[in-house]
Amino acid sequence: MNTGRRRLRAPPRPLAPRPILDVDLDADPARAPAAISPAGALLVFWSAGVPVGQRVVAATELPSSPANASPAGARHGIGPAAGSGSRPGLVPAAADDVTVVVCTRDRPEGLARCLAAIGRSTAPPREVVVVDNAPSSEATRLVVSRLPGVRYVREPRPGLDIARNTGLLAVTTEFVAYTDDDAVPHPDWTWRIRQAFDAASIVGVTGLVLPAELDTEAQVLFEDHAGFGRGCVRRDFDAGFLTRHRRWGAPVWEIGAGANMAFRRSAVEEVGGFDERLDVGAAGCSGDSEMWYRLLASGGRCRYDPAAVVHHHHRRDLDALRRQMYSYMRGHACALLVQFERHRDPGNIRRLLLSLPRYYGRRVPGLLVRRLLGSARPADALLGPQLRGWLAGILFYARARGHGRGGAGHAERRVTR
Structure with missing residues (x-):
């Protein structure tokens, strides 16, 4: 019985590493590598030197060799025209300015x-x-x-x-x-x-x-x-x-x-x-x-x-990822207040005080149930840091309001070499 309880409370299974495979839709299969990894992977499809699409695929969906990489791209709705807005195939221009x-x-x-x-x-x-x-x-x-x-x-x-x-x-x-x-x-x-x-x-x-x-x-x-x-x-x-x-x-x-x-x-x-x-x-x-x-x-x-x-x-x-997600949400919450301060667009306040609490409020009960049942998901570990970051961002803005905005003070600063 105790063993069963320990199994129920087991941590979520770690996410496996994911190879990243660049697939050139224009390549000559005869000159391509002999095979693509049999493991699940992130496929990044390229055409004329620019990315035109990407998909995370399971092992069973992977092209078995570069010769059928283009059909694999087509199967996911990706082809040379998919990224046409990025203007592939142009001659390199100067960047001396x-x-x-x-x-x-x-x-x-x-x-x-x-x-x-x-x-x-x-x-x-x-x-x-x-x-x-x-x-x-x-x-x-x-x-x-x-x-x-x-x-x-x-x-x-x-x-x-x-x-x-x-x-x-x-x-x-x-x-x-x-x-x-x-x-x-x-x-x-x-x-x-x-x-x-x-x-x-x-x-x-x-x-x-x-x-x-x-x-x-x-x-x-x-x-x-x-x-x-x-x-x-x-x-x-x-x-x-x-x-x-x-x-x-x-x-x-x-x-x-x-x-x-x-x-x-x-x-x-x-x-x-x-x-x-x-x-x-x-x-x-x-x-x-x-x-x-x-x-x-x-x-x-x-x-x-x-x-x-x-x-x-x-x-x-x-641990570094949890700290990063805390910082991301703290910065986002503070930025919403900064944007309202500068532009008076009310949507920034609605997002901060209505949308975000509503979003996290819907997620918390499911997280608690999964923890109780021992079926936690890897992404659940990021919810707590984000919630703490949301509150910390509001408090940070309250302390920092009116300081560090750049503006005239920025223009007068000098570079220290």
């Missing part, structure tokens, strides 16, 4: 990997600026010192949005692109980003973020429930997007992710720079989405172009 800013804090190995990837760009940016945010050692400076064409900027005050603003002050080109030290940009990233700014009204561009690996349970869990992917079809967002969602709050996170974003430098300066109350080192997240919100509200247009690809290394262990 783009500066790439990488904000980092005490992750020299990841930074070196990121910078090596940027160094393989088919259209190199004019400059790469590394902002070393509140470092505890000289490791980051040492990594940068070995790389010609990479400029080192030290920012002693902790905070990702502080580092982003410091990087912005160091930029002299018309366009600034941001990526993270745990991201690996595709070789075509810089010119695809630059190419997407094909109209003066486009002030911000984001791209597709694919997982670099799904080797641990935490990485699979994050990709399934909070991943950065926004699909393989180009989308444009304007002020009408805010208007259509005014009642319940515009889902500006649909525009993309901060690990893969770029701006017209002047547009970000005109709206006052990144809000330093938000993102890592402060509220925890949403400095990127709050910036997109402001740009749309000012009459600009933001574009999501999946042709601009970076690969992201997700957190590898569950």
Whole structure:
């Protein structure tokens, strides 16, 4: 009897690693590898050098060899035309009016990997600026010192949005692109980003973020429930997007992710720079989405172009993932209040105080029942951190209100080198 009870209360079965397989729909099968893994996997379909679709498939659904990869793509509704909005097949353009800013804090190995990837760009940016945010050692400076064409900027005050603003002050080109030290940009990233700014009204561009690996349970869990992917079809967002969602709050996170974003430098300066109350080192997240919100509200247009690809290394262990989900919700809750403060759109308050509590209120009873029956799901471990983050975000905003907004104070700051 006791053994049975122990079985009922067993923890959820860990999620298995998930191989990531790139399937080239245009490839000659005769020159492709002999076989594709028999395990379940994430398939990323490519055509003319850009991603056109992705699917998580079970082992029984996998193409047994590259020769039938194209039929497998068709079976999932994926083909060369599926991502037509991303304009595949263009000749690489110049990116010499783009500066790439990488904000980092005490992750020299990841930074070196990121910078090596940027160094393989088919259209190199004019400059790469590394902002070393509140470092505890000289490791980051040492990594940068070995790389010609990479400029080192030290920012002693902790905070990702502080580092982003410091990087912005160091930029002299018309366009600034941001990526993270745990991201690996595709070789075509810089010119695809630059190419997407094909109209003066486009002030911000984001791209597709694919997982670099799904080797641990935490990485699979994050990709399934909070991943950065926004699909393989180009989308444009304007002020009408805010208007259509005014009642319940515009889902500006649909525009993309901060690990893969770029701006017209002047547009970000005109709206006052990144809000330093938000993102890592402060509220925890949403400095990127709050910036997109402001740009749309000012009459600009933001574009999501999946042709601009970076690969992201997700957190590898569950404790780090729980902390991340807490920070994400804390930042999101704070950003909703910041957006209401700036624009008075009531949907931000409705989302914070009605939609989110209603959503979590529906999930909590099921979680409690599953715990009682010993049938917990892996994603259940993320609910508690998110609920705590929601409350913490409201409290953080109450303490930080009126501080760190950027604006005039941002414009007057100087870069410390």
